[in-house]
Amino acid sequence: MQHGAMRDARLLMTAKAFRGFGDGFTALLLPVYLIGLGLDAFQVGLVATAAMLGSAGLTLAVGLAGHRVSARGLLMLSCGLMLVTGIAFSQAHAFWPLVIVAFVGTLNPSSGDVSVFVPLEQAMLAHAGPDSERTSRFAAYNVVGATAVALGALSVGLVEPLARVLTRPRGEIIAAAFALYGLIGVAAFLIYRRLPEETAGAAELRTGLGPSRRRVYQLAALFSLDSFGGGFLVQSLLALWLFHRFGLTLATAGAFFFWTGLLTAGSQFAAGRLARRIGLIRTMVFTHIPANLCVVACAFAPSLPVALALLTVRSALSSMDVPARTSYVMAVVTPAERAAAAGVTNVPRSLAAALSPALAGALFSAAVFPWPLLIGGGLKIGYDLLLLWQFQKVKPPEELPPSKS
Numbered sequence: 001m002q003h004g005a006m007r008d009a010r011l012l013m014t015a016k017a018f019r020g021f022g023d024g025f026t027a028l029l030l031p032v033y034l035i036g037l038g039l040d041a042f043q044v045g046l047v048a049t050a051a052m053l054g055s056a057g058l059t060l061a062v063g064l065a066g067h068r069v070s071a072r073g074l075l076m077l078s079c080g081l082m083l084v085t086g087i088a089f090s091q092a093h094a095f096w097p098l099v100i101v102a103f104v105g106t107l108n109p110s111s112g113d114v115s116v117f118v119p120l121e122q123a124m125l126a127h128a129g130p131d132s133e134r135t136s137r138f139a140a141y142n143v144v145g146a147t148a149v150a151l152g153a154l155s156v157g158l159v160e161p162l163a164r165v166l167t168r169p170r171g172e173i174i175a176a177a178f179a180l181y182g183l184i185g186v187a188a189f190l191i192y193r194r195l196p197e198e199t200a201g202a203a204e205l206r207t208g209l210g211p212s213r214r215r216v217y218q219l220a221a222l223f224s225l226d227s228f229g230g231g232f233l234v235q236s237l238l239a240l241w242l243f244h245r246f247g248l249t250l251a252t253a254g255a256f257f258f259w260t261g262l263l264t265a266g267s268q269f270a271a272g273r274l275a276r277r278i279g280l281i282r283t284m285v286f287t288h289i290p291a292n293l294c295v296v297a298c299a300f301a302p303s304l305p306v307a308l309a310l311l312t313v314r315s316a317l318s319s320m321d322v323p324a325r326t327s328y329v330m331a332v333v334t335p336a337e338r339a340a341a342a343g344v345t346n347v348p349r350s351l352a353a354a355l356s357p358a359l360a361g362a363l364f365s366a367a368v369f370p371w372p373l374l375i376g377g378g379l380k381i382g383y384d385l386l387l388l389w390q391f392q393k394v395k396p397p398e399e400l401p402p403s404k405s
Contacts (some may be wrong), residue, residue, distance in 0.1 A: 009137070012121050013144045015075075015191040019082075019117065020145040022184040023108045024152020025177060026256060029159070030109055032241040034175045037093055041240060045361020047095075048092035048236055049107040049354050051102040056350030058106075058116040059343065063242060064341045071120045078116050079189035082106045083286045086182020090175040106185075109236040109357065119346045126330040134330060134398075136272035138323035143265045146319065150261025156254035210328060212333035212341065215394070219329060220345045224352035229379030231356030232372040233295060238311075241315065246304035249259055256308060260315035267316050271323045279399055280328040281392050284321035285384045291318035292384070295377035306348050331396030 034044045058078070085105030092098045101107075108115055125141055126134065159177070163170045235257065242248040248256075275283045294314040301307035326342075333341045360372035 009125060009141075011191055011194055012124060014142055014232055015143065015188045016121065016143045016145045017118075017148040018188045018191070018400070019115070019185050020148030021152040021155075022082075022086075022151035022181040023115075024182050024257075025263065025339055026107060026152075027109055027149075028153055028156045028234045028239055028250070028254060029174050029177055030107070030236045031243070032155050033171070034098070036171045036174070037098075039095060039098075041244075041365040042072060042358070042361045043095055043239075044240060045237060045358040045364075047098055047102050048234055048357035048361070050099045051105070051107045051109050052231065052234075052350060052354030052357065054103040054105060055115050056347055056354055057103075059119060059347045059350055060153070060398070061116075070197060071124065072192060075117060075192040075195070075286040078106065078146030078188050078256070079185045080194060082185025082188065083182040084182070086178050086185065087276065090178040105227050107181075109234050115403075119339065119342035120258060122326055122342040122346075126338045126342075133272075135275050135323055135327040138326045139268045139271045140358045141327075142267045142319070146261055146265035146268065150258045150265060153254050153261055154258030157251040161249060164188075172246050182362070202215075209262060210334065210337055212337050216329070216341045216344050217388060222383055222390070223325070225386070226380055226383040227353035228351040228356050229376045229383065231353040232360040232379075234353075234360075235374065237357060237360050237364065241364055241372075242304075242307070244364075245370070246307065248304065260312055263312065264319045267320050268323055271320045275324050275327070276398075280324045280331070280396055281388060281394075282330070283324045285388045287317045287320040288384045289381055291316075292377040292380040295373050295380075299377075300371035311363075331398070332394055343391075 030048070031044050034047060039047070044113065058081075082141070084106075085101060085107055088101045089107065089347055091097065092101050106115055121141070124139055156177075159170060159173050162168075162311075163173045239248075239253050239257070242253060243250075271283060274287075278286070291314045294310045294317075298307050298314075300308040300309060329341050330338050356376070357373075360376070363375075364370045
């Protein structure tokens with residue numbers, strides 16, 4: 001890997017760490033903040049849906065404007081929007097203003113990164129080294145982000161002590177945390193500013209899909225099914241269910257999601273090694289199905305320890321497919337199509353994921369049984385089986401037998 005590419009990769013991972021920390025604490029504080037303002041579970045789900053729809057729209061806009069603006073410039077503009085989002089959300093206290101801010105801003109109610117930043121960063125990282133190291137490179141990128149999300153989740157345990165020490169209402173401390181999220185956007189801006197004006201990833205944004213168009217559309221459709229199922233399981237609503245079903249406290253939730261976040265991060269280190277043994281598609285499917293069986297089983301958990309144990313096992317397996325999935329998309333298209341492929345596969349995923357949180361919120365409000373866990377887990381298992389069926393024979397370059405000269 002060339003020195004310049006290594007430097008760019010480190011900068012991208014550092015920025016992702018800052019953003020991940022912000023996503024980690026806002027995803028858990030979001031339902032607490034909204035419930036404290038008098039919203040019900042259905043309205044919380046609508047705010048989450050608005051946030052994810054807005055992310056999808058921003059990602060689509062990036063794809064359309066990519067041929068006119070450098071990736072560095074788009075990343076810096078997105079950081080400015082992150083600043084505005086945090087400040088505005090901390091000041092908005094009525095339902096519809098909150099929905100509007102969530103829609104036009106960068107808030108992420110999910111534990112995964114579904115933001116406008118993702119396709120830009122993925123295109124840059126795909127060119128930062130040889131194909132044989134591509135999955136490990138994306139694994140490191142995702143591990144950094146997942147660890148930061150875990151630390152952000154752990155930090156919510158400071159809300160109650162700060163409220164007592166400062167003798168301020170808990171709601172004010174949480175509102176200040178959203179303002180802090182906005183300031184994290186400033187830190188990310190300063191990091192992205194150090195990227196070169198033109199990078200391989202930025203130049204690739206000027207090229208659309210060509211010979212790989214059909215393959216990319218098939219993958220986008222499958223990833224959308226997975227994301228639609230995942231939208232029933234976003235961290236904000238999962239935490240809300242644990243709060244209501246088992247009386248989990250905010251501090252305990254923060255600690256739990258911290259440790260499961262670290263487990264998620266650490267497990268991704270194994271993705272590259274496993275992919276070299278069994279292939280990218282099998283790595284994605286054979287780790288994802290057991291994780292989603294745990295989600296389905298969690299719906300029937302009789303107690304908090306059982307529910308947390310199942311969610312812990314899920315965390316150990318559920319994200320091993322993330323670096324494998326990104327690496328696979330970058331591998332089965334031509335280099336000139338990589339940025340376009342990243343955008344095309346991420347936008348439908350974000351749109352699909354945006355549709356289900358409101359449905360999940362309504363189901364959590366209307367029914368005693370946690371139907372969102374059963375539906376979300378079942379849809380994601382269906383995605384795994386379809387992916388294996390359609391793409392098990394489509395090999396990336398590093399899995400093809402060496403050509404005979």
